[in-house]
Amino acid sequence: MDFNKVLELLKQKGYKITKQRRIILEALYNSIKPISIEEWLQVTKVQNPNINLSTIYRNISVLEDVGLLNKIRPKDGNIIYSLNLQEEHSHFLICKKCGKAESIECCLSEEFKKIIDDKEFDLIEHNLELYGYCKDCCDKKNHK
């Protein structure tokens, strides 16, 4: 996704594009990996040393609201952030009774990468299928 598209999405939600906001967004946009708040602050300070931590926190809320923020929580250590720029790919909820497959939009790539972090394995794709009972079959059969 183009950076201007990112700004566009913010504007569509009624957010103004201030100098600080632009710098903060660019910092994350240009980062090749998810970063912590502190790293994020350091990078923004390169462009404008006066930018405040609280401003970054407030822009985190904005990005969450727009749905562009990926938050990753390593088991140990602080939260790291990245922009969610990719097209979403689907997984399915498959009913064991009626076979209905419902698409869900979630991408677990980051979680997977974390899990195999120590495996020296270059993760490219994943396939995930979730099996259970859909609402209709739950109601009928009292599976819950």
Add this chain to the structure above:
Amino acid sequence: MDFNKVLELLKQKGYKITKQRRIILEALYNSIKPISIEEWLQVTKVQNPNINLSTIYRNISVLEDVGLLNKIRPKDGNIIYSLNLQEEHSHFLICKKCGKAESIECCLSEEFKKIIDDKEFDLIEHNLELYGYCKDCCDKKNHK
């Protein structure tokens, strides 16, 4: 896993079974769902109102050391905890080049449940396959 087995595992690592520790562990053991620190404290206080928050935090470290603790981090909200009592089931890292399948021991059930939380779907099983390049093929082909 039996509760006594849990205590046994702690003893094996050289931890003592104090009254407080037992209550704290039982609280989590008996919980039907992952709970936050605050909920955990409330439940332990039913058995012994003097038990301190810091004691729970210290026992979290113990459980982590023993490998019995599941930490779940909802995107929004505090960490919730559960005991990791189930036998682990495997997923595979499958190499797209040499086809080698390496078993990894991780269970994403909780994450999946979180994801479909709002879907009214009774999740029973899941299947996960991770595809990429194993270390050997990475080295040979310079995929990284």
Add this chain to the structure above:
DNA sequence: ATGCGTGCAAAACCTTTGCACGTCA
């Protein structure tokens, strides 16, 4: 012009730690 966004400082919140005392093995 007006209202949203920002910097600053303080507050709120969560987690860790030092210390003295208690208790398990």
Add this chain to the structure above:
DNA sequence: TGACGTGCAAAGGTTTTGCACGCAT
């Protein structure tokens, strides 16, 4: 008995918030 565990209180770290000012629209 000795070492580990606990309660309490204080410290440490992170995130949020109130306020006055500034800037984008």
